[in-house]
Amino acid sequence: MKLGIPVYDGVDLLDVAGPYEMSKWVDSATGLECQILSADGGPVTTVNGLRFEAHASFAETPTLNVLWIPGGAPEALSAIMSDANSPFLA
Template identity: 35%
Template sequence: MSQTRPQNIGIVLFDGFELLDVFGPAEVLANTPGLEVNYLSKHDSPVSSAQGVRIVPTMRFESFSGDTLLVPGGRGTRSLVQDPEFLRQLTALASSADIIASVCTGSALLAAAGLLENHTATTNKNAFDWVRTHGQKIEWKKQARWVHDGNLWTSSGVAAGIDMAVAFITHFFGEETASSVTNHIELIVNNNPNNDPFSV
């Protein structure tokens, strides 16, 4: 268990984000005592997920001052990796956070923003080759449910973000807290980051 516990997590929203990338981890994180979760956007108006669900953000990018940033994937990442203004905003958000995490193709956004340089990371296996074209000096690990490297956490595709979130809680809050959360939401979790049946 780490000594410094995160307290405030900001989850980035953008049009075309993958719903489970956000609310899978959010279910785990928001049920952890002492953790506050906010949903961030560049504006106040509702943001549409790839599944058509519209979410009202709780905070604008410039108002966030939390310690942990989580970036989801989804169809929207395909255009955002080439959006200099969004990447600038993402870099600014990351600069104020102690911990940076991504789910699925959210790692492509981190890579395009230069935030994964000199680190090991993983991503959605179906989009693995596309994600690898972004960023430099990144060791992409294909067989991994999630990767924890320093202050960076990256998960494989979609539902893998839930396993990563549980590992995150275990790391910072301990096994007892993580077990309490998973029991509360009746979750069977994969605790082994190298147990990735989708990599073959």
């Protein structure tokens, strides 16, 4: 089973780290594979300034079984949701 967590500049770190850590507790027993994804596969900066790398881009990601959408800064979410060309909405 494949779980994807899409991340973006302004994401809330706890909304990414918590589900990712939980998936790692169960991955060996259930075959769960978790990937952190960004629009271009590059790094993102959280709402509080921590920068980290994604595992892959949306385009590089195979079909997912589960998608976990993390929260973040309201202005970051608004910008993503209002852009008709946003890769987050494809």
